[in-house]
Amino acid sequence: xxxxxxxxxxxxxxxxxxxxxxxxxxxxxxxxxxxxxxxxxxxxxxxxxxxxxxxxxxxxxxxxxxxxxxxxxxxxxxxxxxxxxxxxxxxxxxxxxxxxxxxxxxxxxxxxxxxxxxxxxxxxxxxxxxxxxxxxxxxxxxxxxxxxxxxxxxxxxxxxxxxxxxxxxxxxxxxxxxxxxxxxxxxxxxxxxxxxxxxxxxxxxxxxxxxxxxxxxxxx
Amino acid sequence: xxxxxxxxxxxxxxxxxxxxxxxxxxxxxxxxxxxxxxxxxxxxxxxxxxxxxxxxxxxxxxxxxxxxxxxxxxxxxxxxxxxxxxxxxxxxxxxxxxxxxxxxxxxxxxxxxxxxxxxxxxxxxxxxxxxxxxxxxxxxxxxxxxxxxxxxxxxxxxxxxxxxxxxxxxxxxxxxxxxxxxxxxxxxxxxxxxxxxxxxxxxxxxxxxxxxxxxxxxxxxx
Numbered sequence: 134x135x136x137x138x139x140x141x142x143x144x145x146x147x148x149x150x151x152x153x154x155x156x157x158x159x160x161x162x163x164x165x166x167x168x169x170x171x172x173x174x175x176x177x178x179x180x181x182x183x184x185x186x187x188x189x190x191x192x193x194x195x196x197x198x199x200x201x202x203x204x205x206x207x208x209x210x211x212x213x214x215x216x217x218x219x220x221x222x223x224x225x226x227x228x229x230x231x232x233x234x235x236x237x238x239x240x241x242x243x244x245x246x247x248x249x250x251x252x253x254x255x256x257x258x259x260x261x262x263x264x265x266x267x268x269x270x271x272x273x274x275x276x277x278x279x280x281x282x283x284x285x286x287x288x289x290x291x292x293x294x295x296x297x298x299x300x301x302x303x304x305x306x307x308x309x310x311x312x313x314x315x316x317x318x319x320x321x322x323x324x325x326x327x328x329x330x331x332x333x334x335x336x337x338x339x340x341x342x343x344x345x346x347x348x349x350x351x352x353x
Numbered sequence: 354x355x356x357x358x359x360x361x362x363x364x365x366x367x368x369x370x371x372x373x374x375x376x377x378x379x380x381x382x383x384x385x386x387x388x389x390x391x392x393x394x395x396x397x398x399x400x401x402x403x404x405x406x407x408x409x410x411x412x413x414x415x416x417x418x419x420x421x422x423x424x425x426x427x428x429x430x431x432x433x434x435x436x437x438x439x440x441x442x443x444x445x446x447x448x449x450x451x452x453x454x455x456x457x458x459x460x461x462x463x464x465x466x467x468x469x470x471x472x473x474x475x476x477x478x479x480x481x482x483x484x485x486x487x488x489x490x491x492x493x494x495x496x497x498x499x500x501x502x503x504x505x506x507x508x509x510x511x512x513x514x515x516x517x518x519x520x521x522x523x524x525x526x527x528x529x530x531x532x533x534x535x536x537x538x539x540x541x542x543x544x545x546x547x548x549x550x551x552x553x554x555x556x557x558x559x560x561x562x563x564x565x566x567x568x569x570x571x572x573x574x575x
Contacts, residue, residue: 183453183486197445199452209441225417225426232419233403266403 138163139191141177143170145334145342147291148200149188154287155204157328159211201231204284216284227277230270231288238263239291245307246299246347257307264308264316267292271315275322282326286319290329293320298339302347358383361397361409363390364554365562367511368420369408373552374507375424379431421451421508428504436504450490450497451508457483458512462527466519466563467570477525484516484528488536495542506543513540514553518563 140156140163142149156163168177168187180189180196190197190206197206208216217224241263244256267289271277277285292308297320300306310317323329360376360383362369376383388397388407400409400416409416410423412430417423428436437444461480468476490505491497497505516527530537543549 193442195442197442197449199449202445202448202452205448206441206445209444221426221429222412222415222417224429225422228422228425229417229419232422 136193137191139166140164141166141168141174141180141189141191142187143168145339146187147295150294150332150334151200151287151290152188152190152203152207153332154290154329155207155216157332158216158282158287159207159214161207161211201228201235201288204287208284214281216278216287218278218283226270227283227285227288230267230277230285233263233266234289234292238267238289242296242299242307246302246343260307261312264313268313268316271319273315276319282323282329286323290323292316293323293329294333295339296320298336298343301340302343357411357413359386359411360384361386361388361394361400361411362407363388365559366407367515370511370552371420371508372408372410372423372427374510374549375427375436377548377552378436378502378507379427379434381427381431421455424504424508436507438498438503446490447497447504450487450505453483453490454487454505454509454512458487458509462512462516462519465525465527466523466567468523469571473523473525477523477527480516480527481529481532484512484536485533488533488539491535491539493535496539502543502546502549506539510540510543510549513544514559515563516540518559521560522564522567 138156138161140149140152142152142165144167153165166174166176168174170187173185177187177189178185180191181187181198184198186198188198188200188203190203192210197203204216217227238260241256241260245253245260248256276282277289296308300308308316308320324333358376358381360369360372362372362385364387373385386394386396388394390407393405397407397409398405400411401407401418404418406418408420408423409418410426411417412426417426424436437447458480461476461483465473465476465480487509496502497509502510513528519525520527528537528540544553
């Protein structure tokens with residue numbers, strides 16, 4: 134089984150990072166191809182003609198796209214260190230919250246950053262509401278996956294990585310210890326897991342990137 | 354095993370229809386609870402506090418929300434007549450197309466539905482583009498599942514009904530038989546299957562409901 138696994142990603146994309154984490158946790162060797170999104174490679178466009186995005190996983194010459202779909206594919210193809218639990222209801226719950234993270238939490242956090250004044254306050258209220266649901270889901274557990282990190286930890290892992298950057302830019306805490314005791318603790322624990330720790334973009338690099346992105350964004 | 358299955362739904366909801374189809378295809382007995390959407394039941398709000406939406410499936414007292422998540426759950430618990438293929442790559446493709454339909458086809462058809470004039474034409478063009486892309490997922494087959502219907506057919510088939518309703522109400526062309534012959538044929542074949550057809554609400558009721566829905570949406574936008 135010397136078949137190459139290739140991962141098309143960028144250095145900073147949260148979605149690509151999920152796949153790095155999953156591959157590392159399962160001990161899967163892979164070739165990493167970092168894309169310049171302003172100048173996408175022909176290969177990327179060939180492998181993901183519909184969305185033209187990263188991440189793309191290529192295995193046995195066949196591409197798989199969309200990060201949560203890739204995670205499921207990895208879990209089904211390489212059975213060591215399972216990411217999803219056995220029980221169907223727990224699996225469905227993990228999928229539900231992963232989707233919630235992507236559909237609602239991410240956009241509401243982003244809105245805090247991009248909005249000003251009253252709209253920013255409203256965005257903060259919405260984001261806090263969303264995060265409270267996540268906090269509740271975590272309650273009593275070390276990780277979303279229980280004793281070990283699993284699918285949902287990986288799917289929500291971007292929180293541990295991005296939120297501190299957003300908070301530094303904003304100058305205030307969004308996930309504070311008082312309001313989010315479990316999530317705050319989880320962010321630290323998650324970032325300390327070796328496979329994760331060794332594969333986190335540098336905080337300073339992320340900070341610069343987001344600061345530059347916001348500065349360049351047109352005024353509303 | 355007296356395990357009870359309940360489905361909270363709305364008669365005109367396509368997302369509820371997906372679940373009805375999945376349950377029917379697997380021969381699962383269930384209790385159906387029709388929700389009055391402007392007046393959601395306390396039970397629904399308790400079962401789906403995050404989104405407060407239908408469909409919600411309750412199995413052995415445990416609720417689940419989000420129709421594609423529910424469909425995967427049903428497929429994992431009741432293993433007869435599998436909806437997803439066995440092989441990981443086939444499963445990834447099925448998940449891809451189901452999500453593509455929800456991410457791209459559905460919103461663009463909705464935008465066509467509520468738009469007027471030039472905006473409507475632009476929206477319809479975009480929707481047609483996405484439908485054409487969806488067609489490529491068929492890979493020349495008659496059904497996404499090949500000989501039998503699969504997860505994607507069940508997840509996406511309802512667009513064949515709704516697109517026709519939008520076409521009629523908004524007076525646009527969405528499923529273009531000339532430029533998307535395979536897609537057109539697929540919708541026709543899928544929706545004629547007895548098990549599928551039996552669950553679909555009457556056309557004129559859907560038309561009336563959606564006319565009213567459109568009025569509300571376009572009024573709200575002004």
